[in-house]
Amino acid sequence: MTDDEPQGPRERTGPDLVVSRWVLLAMLGLGVGGFVAFRLLSASVPPPPPEVARDPFLMQGRGIFLARCLPCHGLEGKGDGPLASQITGPPVGNLTDAEWKHGDQPEQVVRIIREGASGTRMQGWGTVLDPPEQNAVAAYVYILAGRSVPEGLRGK
Numbered sequence: 001m002t003d004d005e006p007q008g009p010r011e012r013t014g015p016d017l018v019v020s021r022w023v024l025l026a027m028l029g030l031g032v033g034g035f036v037a038f039r040l041l042s043a044s045v046p047p048p049p050p051e052v053a054r055d056p057f058l059m060q061g062r063g064i065f066l067a068r069c070l071p072c073h074g075l076e077g078k079g080d081g082p083l084a085s086q087i088t089g090p091p092v093g094n095l096t097d098a099e100w101k102h103g104d105q106p107e108q109v110v111r112i113i114r115e116g117a118s119g120t121r122m123q124g125w126g127t128v129l130d131p132p133e134q135n136a137v138a139a140y141v142y143i144l145a146g147r148s149v150p151e152g153l154r155g156k
């Protein structure tokens, strides 16, 4: 009675197995590649200085800065991010300079972050970051500039 054995499904297991092996290999490859890329990229961001690391408010600001501002302002705020040379209009400027173009009062810094600088590629972040987030990233800008963080930015 072996003639009655269904052959179809068994024949199909061959190719399916090969395909699924390739899929598995491809997924492994993506996983390993992603991990390597992650390690390479994160290795280029040095750990925060201790004064930042022990302060959740500054760590929040740092996280926002690295995600949103680094492309233009650069890791250290010197205006040398990967996008800085590509943008049109006025240059990014160096946040570690002795003077800030738009003023160094906390209200002025927060306003630039919230509303941007018209006619420049500095957009307003008011629709992206809520007020506490604007304060946190502003505080981190003071850290980058080596200035003391205005207390008013906390818990405003």
Ligand code: HEC
Pocket (backbone or CB within 6 Å): 064, 065, 068, 069, 070, 071, 072, 073, 083, 087, 090, 091, 092, 093, 095, 099, 100, 101, 102, 103, 109, 112, 113, 117, 120, 121, 122, 123, 125, 137, 138, 141
């Ligand atoms: C697309 C590029 C770009 C991104 C992203 C960007 N900025 Fe800017 N930023 C600029 C440019 C260009 C200027 C200079 C504006 C000017 O000349 O008036 C500027 C100016 C500033 C200033 C004013 C500096 C001064 O001298 O007064 C602050 C503060 C600032 N940015 C903070 C931030 C923060 C915080 C973020 C992230 C939430 C951010 N920027 C994201 C391009 C960018």
